[in-house]
Every structure is written in C-alpha cells, then in structure tokens.
Amino acid sequence: MRKPTKLVTLGLFVLAQLLFSCAGTYPENWTHFRGSNLNGLSDSENVPSQWSETENIAWKVPVNGVGWSSPVVFNQQVWMTTADRDGDWFSVVCFDFDSGELLQELELYRPDTVQRMHATNSYATPTPCIEKDFVYVHYGTYGTACIDTRNFEVVWSRTDLNCEHLQGAASSIILYKDLLIVHLEGTDVQNIFALNKHTGETVWQVGTPDQKAYNDVAPVYRKSYQTPLIIQVNGQDQLITNRSLFAISYDPNTGKENWRVFYGEDSAVSMPLYYNGLVLVNSGWVLSQGAPYFARLLAVDPTGKGDITESHVVWQTDEHVPQTSTPVIVDSLMFMVDERGSLTCLNPGNGEVHWTEKLKGHFNCSPIYAAGVIYFTNTNGETSVIKAASEFELLAKNKLDGTFKATPAVLRGAILQRSDKYLYKLAIMEENQAEI
Template sequence: MISRLLVSIVSLLFLSACNTSESGKNWTHFRGSEMNGHANVETAPLNWSDSANIVWKVPVEEKGWSSPVVFGDQIWLTSASDDGTEFYTLCFDFESGELLNKQTVFTCDDPQRIHSTNSYATPTPCIDGNFVYVHYGTFGTACINTDNFEVEWKREDLKAEHMQGPASSPILHENMLILHLEGTENPYVVALDKKTGETIWKSVRPADIYDPLEPVYRKSYQTPIVIEADGRELLISNAAFMCFAHDVNTGEVVWTIEYGYDSTVSQPLYWNGLVFVNSGWIFLDNVPYFTRQFAIDPTGEGDVTETHVKWMYEDEVPQIPTPVIVDGNMYMVHDRGMVTCLDAMTGEPIWKEKLRGNFNASPIYAAGNIYFFNVKGDCTIIKPGESFQKVAENSIGETVKAVPVFVRDRMILRTDKNLYMIGN
C-alpha cells in the first residue's frame, strides 16, 4: 500500500513538473497562457541594454501595440499601417528571429479614427498550436493555420464604433474564440466557433441601461477572463459602466455590479476565490477623475453591487496596466508611475513607490521578480514583498507598450521599432 502511494505521489509530481515545463515553453494569450501575468520560468534576464544580452533583434514593419504570442518555434505579432488601411500578421522563428511569414489579412478603404496613443493593431493574438487567431476589432478577425500560413476563416461583419480604436484582445476557451466589440453603439460580446468562425452566442449590453448613457460612456477596451465559481464557468467582463459575469457557454448574464462610466482597459484578475475588476474612468462634473479597483465574490446572481463587493480601492489605481497578484499581494502601477502594493484579500495598502515615466504595459511576474516597463523602454525589476525592493534597472531605449513575454528563460520584447530576444 505504501509503495503504491509513493508511486502515485511520484507520478503526480512528475506530471506537475511536466505541465509546468510545457507551460513555460509557450505564451498563448495577452499576459501569458493563464492570463494572470505569471511566467512559468525558472530564470529570467536581469540585465540588458539595446546592445547587451541581446540574442537577436529584428525590425517590425508598420505599427502595432499588440504583444507577442509564442507556440513551439514560432512567435506571432500583428501590425497595421499608420493610416489603418492594411492589417498584417508577422511570424518569426523563435531561435533566429527570421521573418517566416508576413501577410496582409484585411484592408479598409475608410478606417475609423483612433486615439493618438493607440494603434490599429493593439489587440494581442491568441494561439493554440496549429492555429493563431488575430483580431483587429471592427476591421476583422481571422484564424490562420500555423503550418502553412493559410487563412482558415475570416469575419469582417463583426462591427463596432470604437471611437478610439480597437484594443480588446481575443481569448480562447474550449471550442470558443471570445471577442469584445464594445463601442459607442450597441456594445456586445460574441463567442465564435474557433474552427469555423461561426457565431455560437452573442450578448448585447442591456438597452435599458446603456441607451440613456451618452455614446462616449458606452465604450470599453478590456480583455475578459474565464473563471469557475460554484461549479459554473463564468466569463468576467468589466465593461463600461458595469461588470458582467456571463455563463461562458451560453452568454447568459449571471450577475452584474455597477461602478461608473467610461473606457475600461485593465484586465480582470482571479485569485483565492475573488474577482478583481477595474472600473475605468469615474467622472465627476463630466471630468475623468479616477479609476477604482474592486474585489468581488463571484458566487452571486443578479445585481450584486450591494451584496458581493468585498472591497474597493481608489488611490492611484491604473486605467491601462493590469495589476499582478503574487503571494496574496496585488502590485499595480499607475499610468503615471506610482506602484502600489495591496493586500489582495482586504484592499489595504502595504507600500507605495514612485517610478519614473508613464506606463502602458502591464507588469509581469517572472522567476521570482516583477518587471515594470515604462513607455520609454525603461524597466524596473523588483522583488515582491512587504517593502519596495529594487533588483535592477535597464533600458532598451525604444517605446514599449506591449507586455514582455517570458519563455524558456528568455524575454521577448516588442518595441515601436523592433522585436528583441533577450537572454541572461
């Protein structure tokens, strides 16, 4: 009996190690394969510059703020022309950086305008091995075969008035590709069959709540997550004005909370039975004043604003960067550089520290440290803990808005001009 138990334990440990090893080889979504900002690597670069510890560097044509995704020996990016008339995919070889394929997936004769800080290729692709899924908001969504680079299917009929350009990234769940197209008119969420591109379900935000809002207050740019609560799979979507929890298999709205108005960007988080969502801008006297971070018990039904919100925090909460939770503490960097460490269960602040510059990229936890990249390409690396502990500072000297990718003990970094593979 004891020997069988030992064999079982050893087998479980081996399988766990294999799973961790495999997950550390690929990076399949925005903010990682588990979309929690954690990289499954044992070591990660601590020192680099634009010339030191660079394994390879290749130019990235045109413009895009999307982050890379990695599967096997391929790195995928999206890009677009500055004027929004052409939308591209780029595939690079992992080891050499060689450009394996570039193709124009969509074109547009009369593109919508975008915000000056956005791009026409901001949504990050997602990938599941033989297929990569690229999304440019209202301009199109496509599935591409990673073996032969052929387009398997396209959708150009999923429209939205983004107002400031597309930004929500697609996610994969089971047989579905889930997209958010939440513009100024009839914002909605849609689940597609990832093999065919056909619509499985579509959920439009409730007209009785959204129609009375000014159009500018209906838009959002966030990327959802899927969690399990009380045995039910929920799609957590922090839309403009309110957060929705959908039954991910049907699109049915299970619960909502109401928090405010405009332009949610930061992605939800899930840890230790709580959902953490960002409100986007809260307006006072018609002026964007601040954003709020909420912790929610996800087991309710209906309007749970008064019953299931566990805490709310509003002091220098970021609008764009998504926080990361490590060992029960939430680390978030405000768009203007203030880093706050909160107790994730209570919302109580533990420490604050100001970093230089402005921030768009979300922090990533890799090999025991947290990496914060500002827009100018400066990176501050800290050790998570009960006080601010700086480990290193580095600069790539180029604009960084994409999330850094950590796989196979290396870092892949997209800037406004280049794609870098950085080693130790």
C-alpha cells in the same frame, strides 16, 4: 563496451524527435495576452534582470507597421499583429523563437476606409491567441481571422463583426474550449461574440446589458477596451468581463448572465483578476465634473446572482489604481502601477496597502512576474525590476530605445519585448554580447 553504430545513433535521434513531436508542445508557451493563464505569471527561471541595447540581447528584428499587441508563442513560432500607421493595411507576422528569422508576413485586410483613432492607440492593439496548429487574430471592426500555423493559410475570416470604435480597438481575444471570445463594444453597439474557433461561425452573442443606463452617458463612455477572463466558481465556469458601466459574469458556454456589478461612468481597459475566491475588477475612469478623475478597483464575491452591487462587493479602493495596465498577483501580494508611475503593493484579499513607491515615466504595459521579480516597463522603454515582496526593493533599471506600450511575453528564460519599431528577445548571454 561497444560504441553505438551510426545507424543506432540515428535511430535514437529519430525516436527522440518522434516522441517530441507526439508531445506536441515545448515546456512553456505564451498563448494569450499576459500569458497562457492570462495572469501575468511566467514559470520561467534564469530570466535576465539587466539589459541594454548592447547587453543580453539574443536578437532584435524590425517589424513593419505599428502595433501595441503583445507577442504570443507556441513551439518555435512567435506571432504578432501589426498595421499601417494610418490603417491602410492590417497584417500578421511570424518569427522563429530561437533565431528571430521572419517566417511569414501575411497581409489580411486592406479596408476602403478606417475610423479615427486615439493618438495613444494603434490599429493593431488587440493581442492574438494561439494553440497547436492555429493562431487567431483580431483588429476590432476591421476583421477577425484564424490562420493555420503549419502552412500559413487563412482558415476563416470575418469582417462583418462591426462597431464604431471612436478611439480604436484594444480588447484582446481569448480561447475557451471550442469557442473564440470576441469583444466588440463601440459607441453604437456593445456586443460580445462567441465564435466557433474551427469555422468562425457565431455560436452565441450578447448585446448592450442595459440600454437605459447607456442612454444616459456620452457615446465615448459606452464602450470597453478590456480583455475577459475565465474563472471557475463552485464547479461552474464564468466569463468575467469589465464592460462599460458594469462588470458582468456570463456562462461562457451560452452567454447567459450570472451576475453584474455597477461601478462607474467610463470605459474599462485593465482586465479582471481572480484571487482566493474574489474577482477583482477595474471600473475605468470615474468622472469628476465630466472629466476623467480616478479609477476604482473592486473585489467581488462571484457566488451571487443578478445585481450584486450592494451585496457582494467585499472591498474597493481608488488609491493609485491603474486605468490602463492590469495588476499582477504573486502569492498573496498584488502589484499595480498607475499611468503616472505610482507603484503599489497591496493585499488582494482585503485591500490593505503594504507600500507605495514612485517610478519614473508613463505606464501602459502591464507588469509581468518571473523568477521572484516583477518587470514594469514605461512608454520610454525603461524597465524597473523589483523583488516580488511585501517590502519594496528595486533590483535594476534597464533602458531600450523607442516607444513601448505592448506587454512583454516571458518564457523559456527570455523576454520578448516589443517597441514601436522592433521586437527584442532578451536573454542572459554568456558573454553579455548583443547578437543583432
């Protein structure tokens, strides 16, 4: 058999590259907070379950500033927002997925003044979202922008979408068709914007859902920190958002309200979930004698219209419900960890608890599922790996240095884990040797 000539080999290589470029994407990307489907589920296999500062680290790179936003990934680019600890500057960084090389660091905003912020928050907490050729970043009242990922140029920027955050911004942005959905709910105004993702222009806007109800609560409880979710019900898309006091469904094309559920006094952080025809929403803290006491989880039938508080809440619980992190649903099991480490597995269809265990530490990161296991990372960098099963089984505990509040991205057999100083790529190394 004749061996292929160098010219033929080169031609085949070029053809392969052309076909790959036409395909446009890698097998798995991570485009939003909690993944491309915003559900905390990764399709990745062969993901590491054990690591340390010297084991199964593909690379570890420093990140200027501080931010609790999660990394997002498209093709070879990893993007994150970051900011000066005191809010002097707001930037975005881009790393190469394979090598960790810094590809771009772009300062976007340098405000004259900044608002106060809760000590547990950062000035770069909202997670970006990304698609082919464009990444979208958001810093709350300080700015929202679109960047061309091919040349790193700013396509558009808005600094006129404002509110008084009081404790800082946290709501992440999401893409829907040609719209970028942006939550800006503060103590003064409570707005949701749908921006044209190509131009940044406002397509629709909704404000405070019930001014009278909001007047009856302290300003700090009028805002929300959550990330919305798009679901489909009877062939129609719904934008589900945990607003302060109310969970509300909107038509994402127009901003018209479908239904609402009244659920509590404080601000929601944990984002909504959707399982087997039920929307699962977090109330935020329910207050006792004026102080945060517990959070409530409600399962809502989203087929109703108007105020469905009394008619469409299927079940609810206030046992070990997280106020900050978002649970993950794997098949017919929901796994959630509250701030103090109480880990619960329950049936999302009826709220029946399968088991409850206790993990060490304080938890802000949302759990992520991949390859049959679930990762729970506490703020001290210790990750507990459990089997995704109706019986509790702890498989491993792993420790990295630093403070961890950003939810990891899990794709292509790797975990991207952000600390207060570094971005790690965790992967199974052939010799279990750190390559830093």
